[in-house]
Amino acid sequence: MSTIMDETGTLIARRVRIEREVRGWSQAELAERSGVAKATISKIEREEMSPTAVILVRLAGAFDLTLAGLLLRAESEAGRLSRAADQPVWRDPDTGYLRRQVFVRSDHPVEIARIELPARQRVTLPASSYLHIRQVVWVQEGELVIIEDGKRQLLAAGDCLGFGSPSEVTLANETDEPCTYLVVLARG
Numbered sequence: 001m002s003t004i005m006d007e008t009g010t011l012i013a014r015r016v017r018i019e020r021e022v023r024g025w026s027q028a029e030l031a032e033r034s035g036v037a038k039a040t041i042s043k044i045e046r047e048e049m050s051p052t053a054v055i056l057v058r059l060a061g062a063f064d065l066t067l068a069g070l071l072l073r074a075e076s077e078a079g080r081l082s083r084a085a086d087q088p089v090w091r092d093p094d095t096g097y098l099r100r101q102v103f104v105r106s107d108h109p110v111e112i113a114r115i116e117l118p119a120r121q122r123v124t125l126p127a128s129s130y131l132h133i134r135q136v137v138w139v140q141e142g143e144l145v146i147i148e149d150g151k152r153q154l155l156a157a158g159d160c161l162g163f164g165s166p167s168e169v170t171l172a173n174e175t176d177e178p179c180t181y182l183v184v185l186a187r188g
Helices: 009-022 027-034 037-047 054-062 069-076
Strands: 090-091 098-103 110-117 120-126 133-141 143-148 151-156 160-162 169-173 179-187
Touching: 009 037, 009 054, 009 069, 027 037, 027 054, 037 054, 054 069, 069 133, 110 169, 133 143, 133 151, 143 179, 151 160
Parallel strands: none
Antiparallel strands: 090 098, 098 110, 110 179, 120 169, 133 160, 133 179, 143 151, 143 169
């Protein structure tokens, strides 16, 4: 059984606590989910103990992460400031849909994305996309049609819609002009 002992110990301890707190779990609940003793979790979080790889694998599994995923989160914590130049941008090759990740942190319950949906394009997302999140769409420019659970809503600039229970959602720009909107979501 190997022990991970290096300068990432503090980051690992902090990440375990953050992952647990983000989920609203007590140390006892994490112990039950992971099979790691509550006393051990407490010592890890207080940096009184360096966890073994086996313990980290169990904790990561409880968080639905791989060991590598947990370590990556521990080692690459971003600051609270999200500079425009550092915000990742992705374009869907099929629709031209442009997504700018304005703000996201694994230890923060709120995420913000800015979407540019080209004219006459649509995106349909499955209900599974909305499990464990609450989401609001706020149109900045143009018009956006949202079809959620079979109900059609037309949003103009300034309009905001909070999503209901998870269901398939279609976001459509039925105009000849681009549409820009913000997606604000909360996990939990």
